[in-house]
Amino acid sequence: MPNRFRRRAAALAATAAALSCLVAGCGGDSADDDLTRQKLSWKDCPSPSQAEGGGNAPSPLPDGSRWQCATMKAPRDWAEPEGDTIGIALVRARATGDGPRIGSLVFNFGGPGGSGVATLPAFGDDYAKLRTRYDLVSFDPRGVGDSAGVKCESDQQLDAFFQQDMTPDDAAERSELLDNTEEFNAACEERSERMLPHVRTTDAARDMDLMRQVLGDDRLHYFGISYGTELGGVYAHLFPKRVGRAVFDAVVDPTQTPEQGALGQARGFQLALGNYAADCVSKADGCPVGDTPEDIENRIAGLLRDLDAKPLPGIFPRELTQSAATNGIAQALYSKEFWEYLTEGLTQAYDGDGRVLMLLSDSMNGRSQNGEYSNIVAANVSINCADDRPRYSADHVQSRLPAFRAASPLFGEFLAWSLVTCTDWPVAGAADHPDVRAAGSAPILVVGNTGDPATPYGGARKMAAALGEGVGVELTYRGQGHGAYDSKNKCVQDAVDGYLLDGKVPAPGTVCS
Numbered sequence: 018m019p020n021r022f023r024r025r026a027a028a029l030a031a032t033a034a035a036l037s038c039l040v041a042g043c044g045g046d047s048a049d050d051d052l053t054r055q056k057l058s059w060k061d062c063p064s065p066s067q068a069e070g071g072g073n074a075p076s077p078l079p080d081g082s083r084w085q086c087a088t089m090k091a092p093r094d095w096a097e098p099e100g101d102t103i104g105i106a107l108v109r110a111r112a113t114g115d116g117p118r119i120g121s122l123v124f125n126f127g128g129p130g131g132s133g134v135a136t137l138p139a140f141g142d143d144y145a146k147l148r149t150r151y152d153l154v155s156f157d158p159r160g161v162g163d164s165a166g167v168k169c170e171s172d173q174q175l176d177a178f179f180q181q182d183m184t185p186d187d188a189a190e191r192s193e194l195l196d197n198t199e200e201f202n203a204a205c206e207e208r209s210e211r212m213l214p215h216v217r218t219t220d221a222a223r224d225m226d227l228m229r230q231v232l233g234d235d236r237l238h239y240f241g242i243s244y245g246t247e248l249g250g251v252y253a254h255l256f257p258k259r260v261g262r263a264v265f266d267a268v269v270d271p272t273q274t275p276e277q278g279a280l281g282q283a284r285g286f287q288l289a290l291g292n293y294a295a296d297c298v299s300k301a302d303g304c305p306v307g308d309t310p311e312d313i314e315n316r317i318a319g320l321l322r323d324l325d326a327k328p329l330p331g332i333f334p335r336e337l338t339q340s341a342a343t344n345g346i347a348q349a350l351y352s353k354e355f356w357e358y359l360t361e362g363l364t365q366a367y368d369g370d371g372r373v374l375m376l377l378s379d380s381m382n383g384r385s386q387n388g389e390y391s392n393i394v395a396a397n398v399s400i401n402c403a404d405d406r407p408r409y410s411a412d413h414v415q416s417r418l419p420a421f422r423a424a425s426p427l428f429g430e431f432l433a434w435s436l437v438t439c440t441d442w443p444v445a446g447a448a449d450h451p452d453v454r455a456a457g458s459a460p461i462l463v464v465g466n467t468g469d470p471a472t473p474y475g476g477a478r479k480m481a482a483a484l485g486e487g488v489g490v491e492l493t494y495r496g497q498g499h500g501a502y503d504s505k506n507k508c509v510q511d512a513v514d515g516y517l518l519d520g521k522v523p524a525p526g527t528v529c530s
Contacts, residue, residue, distance in 0.1 A: 048223075049099045052090055053230045062086040062108060065135040069106075069162035070383065070391040075138035078110055079145070084138045085109050089231055091159070091224045094215055103212075105224055106163040107156045108134040110141060114149030120234040120261070122151035122517065123225060125158065127243025127267070129218075130383075130396035132162035143503055144240075146514055151238065158248070159224060160216035161396040167212055169205040169395040172388055176335060179382055182325070183340040184430040194434065195411055199441045205399060206443040213444045216396070217403045218451065222252040226259060236261030236459070238517070242500055243267045243472055249461070250453030250480060253488070257458040262517050266464045267500035270476030271453045271483050275405045275439075276417070279432045280424055281473050286432075287425035289350040289470035290314060292497055296353075297360060306363045317346070318427060320366055329371035332379075337371025343431050345377035350470050352498040402439035406446035409436040453480065458488045460522045464509065468497035481525075492523055495530045 061083040064074045075084040088104040112118045124144075126136045133155030144153055157164040170178060178197060185191035205213065225248075229237040238261040241249035246265035253260050273281065294310035307313030321339050328336035335341075349359035355377075362373035383391035414433050421429035439446065455461070461484055465477025474493075481489030494501035494509050501509045508529030515521040 048092065048227045048230070052092070052098070052102070052227060055090055055231055057087040057089060057107070057231060059085040059087045059109070062134070062138070065132065066163050067385070067389050068166045068392045069132035069135040069157065070393075071385050071387075071389065072135070075108075075141075078141065080113055082111065084141075085111075086134065088163075089156075089224075089228060091227055093165070093211070095220055095223045103159060103165040104163070105156055105159065105228070106132075106134050107154060107228070108137055109152050109154045110137075110148060112148055112150060112152050116150060118152070119150045119518075120152070120236075120238055121154045121229075121232045122147055122238045122240055123228065124153065124155040124240045125242065125245030125248050126155070127241075127245050128161070128393060128397055129158065129244045129248075129400035130161055130393040131244075132157050132391070132393075134162060140503070146510075147240075147517055150518055152232075154228075154232065156224075156228065158216075158221040158396075158400075160212055160399050162392060165212050166392045167205060167216065167395045167399045168208040168392065169398070170201055172390050174204070175382070175384070175390050175394065176388070179341065179344075179378070179384075180335060180338055181340070182338065183434055184325075184343075185434065186325070191411060195437065195440075198437055201398075202402075202441045202443065205395060209395070209399070210443075213399055213403065216400050217447055218248055218251050218400065219255065219447075221248055222255055225252055226256050229259065234261070235259075237263070239263040240517070241265050242502075244269060246463075246472075246480060247271060247451055247453075250455070250484065251451050253455035253458045253461060253484065254451075254453050257455045260455070260458040260461065262459065262520065263461045264464065264502075264513050264517060265461060265477075265480060266502050266513075267469055267472045268463055268465055268477040268480045269472055270479045271451045272479050273476075274449050275401075275407055276409065276436060279436060280421060281475070282471060283421055283425035283429045283432045285470040285473040286347055286350055286428045288473075289468060289497070290317075290346070290427060292468055293350060293356050293359060296356065304360070306360055306367070314427070316367070317363065320363070321427065329366060329369055331371040331375035335375065337366065337375050340431065341378040342366065342371070342374050343428065344381050345374035347428065347470075348377040348381040350498075353496075353504075354498075398438055398442075402442040402446060403444050404447055404451070405439055406448050408440050408442075408446070410440065411437055453483045455484045455488050458484070460490050460516075461488055462492060462513065462516050462523065463489050464492045464494060464501045464513070466494045466496050466498065466501045466504075468495075469499050471499045490522055490525050491527075493526075493528045495528065501529075 090102040092098045093101045137155035160167045247269040294313040297304035324339040328338045331337035349355040383393035421433035463481040467474045481491040512523045
C-alpha cells in the first residue's frame with residue numbers, strides 16, 4: 018500500500034561504504050565527459066504526458082515567452098556512467114531581469130514522485146521575482162513522469178486497489194491488504210524491473226549535479242520543497258563544495274526511520290485537523306460541520322466508522338470508502354486554501370454524497386477525471402522502497418497500532434498500515450535514514466512551518482542541525498499548511514528572496530508570523 022501521506026523518501030540511497038567510494042571517485046562519482054558536454058535542445062513545452070498528470074500545455078509567461086522543455090541524457094546506472102542512458106525531462110523559463118543573471122534555480126517540489134515539468138509552470142507566477150535573476154528550472158526525477166517513469170498497475174487495477182480497506186479490522190481484511198500490496202509490488206517488478214534499482218535519492222542527486230554542469234553553472238542553486246529538501250540534503254552531502262544558494266521549505270526530518278516519520282505525520286495531520294476545526298467554528302457565519310472543534314472531530318470519526326461498514330456513493334461506479342475519505346481529508350489539510358473544500362466535502366458526505374471527498378482523494382492518488390492515473394503512486398513507492406532499509410511485518414504494525422492511535426485517532430491506523438508497503442519489495446532498501454552532513458557547503462536556508470501536517474515543524478530543526486554548524490540556517494513560519502513560501506507571507510518571502518537574489522542570510526532562529 019503506498020504511503021500516500023508521506024510523499025517523501027526517508028533514507029539515503031547508498032551504503033556508507035559505497036558513498037565513500039563514490040565521493041572518492043572510484044565508481045560513478047562523475048558522468049562521462051560526453052554527457053557533461055551534451056547540448057540540450059530546448060523547445061516549446063507540449064501538454065504534460067499522462068504519466069506527468071496530463072492537462073493542457075503551459076500557458077505563455079507574462080512577458081509572452083513560452084515555457085521550454087528538453088531532455089537530458091543521464092546514466093541509467095551511476096555505477097557504470099559510460100553504460101546505458103535514460104532521458105531526464107526538464108522545463109525552464111528564461112530569466113527576465115535587466116540585472117546580472119545568477120544562473121539556473123533548480124526546483125524539486127516533492128513527492129517523491131511529483132513531476133517538476135508539470136508543477137513548475139503551474140506555480141511559476143509564485144516565483145516571478147526569482148525569475149528576474151535566475152532561469153527557473155525543474156525536472157521529472159528518474160522514475161517519475163517522462164524520466165524513465167516507473168510503471169506498476171493499470172488504471173483499472175489502481176481503481177480497485179484504492180477501493181480496498183487500508184485499515185484492516187480482522188484477519189480476512191488483513192490478508193486482503195497484504196495480498197493486494199504484494200500484487201502491486203510484483204506488478205512494479207514485472208513492468209519496471211530494470212529501473213527499480215536505480216531510482217534512489219542519491220541517483221537523483223547525481224542527476225542534479227550533471228544537470229548543473231549541462232546548464233553551465235559552477236554551483237547548484239536550489240529550491241527544494243517537502244521531499245525536495247531531502248533530495249537537496251543528500252546532494253549537499255555528496256557535493257558540498259558545489260552548493261550555491263539553496264532553500265529548503267517544508268522540511269523532512271532526516272534523522273527518522275520510516276516508522277518514526279509515519280508516527281510524526283500522524284501527529285501532524287491530527288494537529289492540522291484541530292487547526293481546521295478551530296478555524297471553522299471561529300467564523301462569524303458559523304460552521305456547518307460542527308459546533309465546537311471537538312464536535313467536528315467526533316463527527317468525522319463517526320463518519321469514518323460508518324463508511325467502514327457501509328460506503329457512500331462516490332464518483333460512479335466507485336464508492337467513498339473509509340480509506341478514500343481519510344485520504345481525501347488528508348489532502349485537504351495540505352493547504353489552508355483547501356479547507357473550504359473539506360467543509361464542502363464533509364457537508365455533502367453527511368448528506369450521503371461522497372463526490373467531493375472522493376475528488377480530493379483522487380487528487381492525492383494522481384487520478385484524473387478521465388480515469389487515468391499519473392505515475393506518482395508507482396514512483397512514490399519505488400523511490401521510498403529503494404531508499405528505506407526497514408521492512409515492517411504485519412505483526413509489527415499490529416503491535417504498534419496503540420501508539421499510532423494515540424498519536425492520531427483519525428489518521429493513525431491508516432499511516433501505521435502504510436508501513437507494509439515495502440515488505441515484499443524486490444529491491445533492498447539502502448539505509449535507515451538519509452545522510453545529509455554537508456561540512457564545507459554554503460549556507461542552506463531551512464524553513465519550517467509550525468502548522469505543517471506532512472513534514473512536521475520539528476524536522477526543520479533536525480535538518481538544520483544535521484547539515485552541520487554554519488550550514489543549516491533555520492527560519493520559522495508560524496502558519497498553516499504544507500510549506501511556507503507559497504503562503505505568500507511577506508516575512509518568509511522577503512527572507513527567501515533576499516538570500517536567493519542578494520545572498521543575504523537571515524539570522525538563525527528568525528521567526529515569521
